[in-house]
Amino acid sequence: MSNVPADLRYTKDHEWIRLAADGTATIGITDHAQAALGDVTFVDLPKAGKIFAHGDVFGTVESVKAASDLYSPVSCEILEANGALNNAPDLVNREPYTSAWMIRVKVTNPSELAALLDAAGYQAVL
Amino acid sequence: MSETLARTPLYALHVELGARLVPFAGWEMPVQYTGIIEEHLAVRRTAGLFDVSHMGEARVRGADAASFLDGIMTNEMSSIRIGTARYTVMCQPDGGCVDDLIVYRLAETEFLICLNAANASKDIAWMRSLVGKAKVEIIDECNDWAQLALQGPLAEQILATLTSLPLATLKRFTFVIGEVAGAAGCIVSRTGYTGSPGFEIYLPSASADKVARALLAAGRPLGLIPTGLGARDSLRLEANYPLYGHEISERISPIQAGLGWTVKFAKSAFVGREALARQAEGGPPSSVILFSLDDRRIARQGAAIFAGEVSVGEVLSGTLSPLLNKPIGTALVAAGYASSADLCVDIRGHRIPLHIATAPFVK
Secondary structure (H helix, E strand, O other): OOOOOOOOEEOOOOEEEEEOOOOEEEEEEOHHHHHHHOOEEEEEOOOOOOEEOOOOEEEEEEEOOOEEEEEOOOOEEEEEEOOHHHHOOOHHHHOOOOOOOOEEEEEOOHHHHHHOEOHHHHHHHO | OOOOOEOOOOHHHHHHOOOEEEEEOOEEEEEEOOOHHHHHHHHHHOEEEEEOOOOEEEEEEOOOHHHHHHHHEOOOOOOOOOOEEEEEEEEOOOOOEEEEEEEEEEEOOEEEEEEOHHHHHHHHHHHHHOOOOOOOEEEEOOOOEEEEEEEOOOHHHHHHOOOOOOOOOOOOOEEEEEEEOOEEEEEEEOOOOOOOOEEEEEEEHHHHHHHHHHHHHHHHHHOEEEOOHHHHHHHHHHOOOOOEOOOEEOOEOOOOOOOHHHOOOOOOOOOOHHHHHHHHHHOOOEEEEEEEEOOOOOOOOOOEEEEOOEEEEEEEEEEEEOOOOEEEEEEEEEOOOOOOOOEEEEEOOEEEEEEEEOOOOOO
16 A cells, blocks of 8 residues: 555645645655656756746656656746755655655645645545 | 456466566566566576566477478577577568577477567467478477576575486586476576576476475575566666567567577578578678666667767667666667767757667676
8 A cells, every 4th residue: 555644735647745834845756656666766857946837747757667757736936856866766765755855846826736636635546 | 458468377476475467478477576676686696586487388399390490590400409408589581580589409309499478379370381391290388388587696506405406517508307396397497588697497387386486485595586577677688688579570680689699501591591691791781789878867668879960770678777777778770880989869858878888787
């Protein structure tokens, strides 16, 4: 069974979003996603300042088996990408919800947040 | 479109071991148990046990068996000694590959041939279509045999606890027939598809589950783990062994694939001889290279190879080499570029310089 923390929001594309009170958010991929990918070997992430619309491809996560696109769960501006994943992409397999966060963003259209899934909603799509 | 997948005699064991099962060549096969990199490294350092029961087998026997095989295979079959195996390619008249195979000589007039799973029915039909007046019988034994590959530096030590067969004196590409873990009629062959030492064991399907469990029990304390098709692919690529449908295919000949050593022009006529001789003399239009990248991105099948702005080829196989901790792969490149120092591969818009390897990444 996949781990689905109750305090996060999710997309059906298996990304998680941790919302902060200041209008920023942290984004990564779920435990289910990392298990499906297998050994992660590379994570390609955008530079700070890049702007993405909801649904845009913001990066790529690559495993021995396949390369998969990462979709922006909300419209956002990149504040920071997780540099630790450059040297240790396997963190995605080990700690998908904590040290393997991928991007920290400013949410530019907060009305999109309502469409995100809660933990129960995400469990239902697994 | 739904297709019923075949299951090997080890299906229940795979489920018990928590394997991730995927469709492969019409079979439901374990791609991994714990993780491809961990399984890969176990084979390089200790040992891994693969279920390769999806592979096909055909028995070819009769007074003309050796000369018949000489006429349809690129390598020389009549000179194989009993108890010895030989790698060969079977070609179309145009030089394209029908399959690559290992041929075991069981007796003067009897051979067992190991076929790729995806090609097994095609191969048997192809061989039968070429029999003509030869005194030879081709028997489909795909359902009779299971196959295990026990690979890694500790493979011999582990197998020796379960058999009295003379493993220590068994040379590469030779085999013995006897009992393993109480199962009679096993063919134990010192061959493999990993680049590490080890054995391939052909065993009656009904014995497979018992033998596999005995091997795992004997080997676990020494570091043996079950290993899946994912690791099998990264291991064979480090060793630069071709995979049908990638480095060799109906459109890529053994000459193009760097398997010229399996093509014996000196023997009597064989299917594909003229086309292959033309390629060997004039140079083929394209050839297969082995490469590594100084990057983290993996160049996967179909990725374009460039010399400057000119597209000169495409990637055939790609993976991460756990040994090098770098991406490696093979590519088909146009004549004249096979030793170029200036090739790049396009990975999602990134041009990554490609380092051509002149030897396999493992010996």
